[in-house]
Amino acid sequence: xxxxxxxxxxxxxxxxxxxxxxxxxxxxxxxxxxxxxxxxxxxxxxxxxxxxxxxxxxxxxxxxxxxxxxxxxxxxxxxxxxxxxxxxxxxxxxxxxxxxxxxxxxxxxxxxxxxxxxxxxxxxxxxxxxxxxxxxxxxxxxxxxxxxxxxxxxxxxxxxxxxxxxxxxxxxxxxxxxxxxxxxxxxxxxxxxxxxxxxxxxxxxxxxxxxxxxxxxxxxxxxxxxxxxxxxx
Ligand code: CA
Numbered sequence: 001x002x003x004x005x006x007x008x009x010x011x012x013x014x015x016x017x018x019x020x021x022x023x024x025x026x027x028x029x030x031x032x033x034x035x036x037x038x039x040x041x042x043x044x045x046x047x048x049x050x051x052x053x054x055x056x057x058x059x060x061x062x063x064x065x066x067x068x069x070x071x072x073x074x075x076x077x078x079x080x081x082x083x084x085x086x087x088x089x090x091x092x093x094x095x096x097x098x099x100x101x102x103x104x105x106x107x108x109x110x111x112x113x114x115x116x117x118x119x120x121x122x123x124x125x126x127x128x129x130x131x132x133x134x135x136x137x138x139x140x141x142x143x144x145x146x147x148x149x150x151x152x153x154x155x156x157x158x159x160x161x162x163x164x165x166x167x168x169x170x171x172x173x174x175x176x177x178x179x180x181x182x183x184x185x186x187x188x189x190x191x192x193x194x195x196x197x198x199x200x201x202x203x204x205x206x207x208x209x210x211x212x213x214x215x216x217x218x219x220x221x222x223x224x225x226x227x228x229x230x231x232x233x
Contacts, residue, residue, distance in 0.1 A: 004045075005050070007022070018110065030047070034058040042064075051080065072143055171227060
């Protein structure tokens with residue numbers, strides 16, 4: 001799997017240089033040119049790493065980093081700081097940055113820092129550590145919060161537990177009996193209708209077209225299968 005990097009930098013020349021180099025190294029690179037756009041992308045798309053310049057229009061890098069951590073995002077953040085500003089580095093790490101490189105930097109150094117950070121967090125594992133994305137839906141398991149297109153979705157506790165179970169068993173066909181046993185703790189087959197009612201409700205809240213569900217598929221005569229698909233970025 002190719003690591004997905006978000007590069008937030010307003011200087012076009014640097015954005016191009018860093019982006020080209022990272023792509024050459026095998027990374028997928030997406031860009032933001034200011035703090036607001038960076039925050040928006042970082043909270044809606046699944047990145048493995050964020051490279052964040054501190055001097056940015058609209059929302060500076062330190063504020064953006066703090067806002068991301070407050071929003072529960074745990075994606076590693078590598079900061080780009082100006083030369084000699086020691087207080088920037090200290091503040092950067094205090095607001096939730098994981099590492100920094102000082103401008104001007106050698107491309108080789110940047111790549112080495114990126115690799116080191118990604119070694120700490122296995123690629124694609126951010127989901128299992130708290131925040132999970134599918135489509136335009138973001139599920140924060142620790143905060144039990146779900147958003148769709150950035151808007152909060154109100155799920156009942158049982159709906160949230162059911163969704164979590166689907167996520168944990170993505171791609172696996174799950175029988176109604178299994179769902180009842182593991183999510184509700186029931187044994188009796190007569191309650192399987194309960195599962196259908198909750199799945200219908202989840203589809204209503206999460207699917208663009210609940211009658212043609214993309215994420216929670218019906219498996220005839222068996223039950224359901226959660227198919228998160230490929231993240232669009
Ligand atoms: Ca800048």
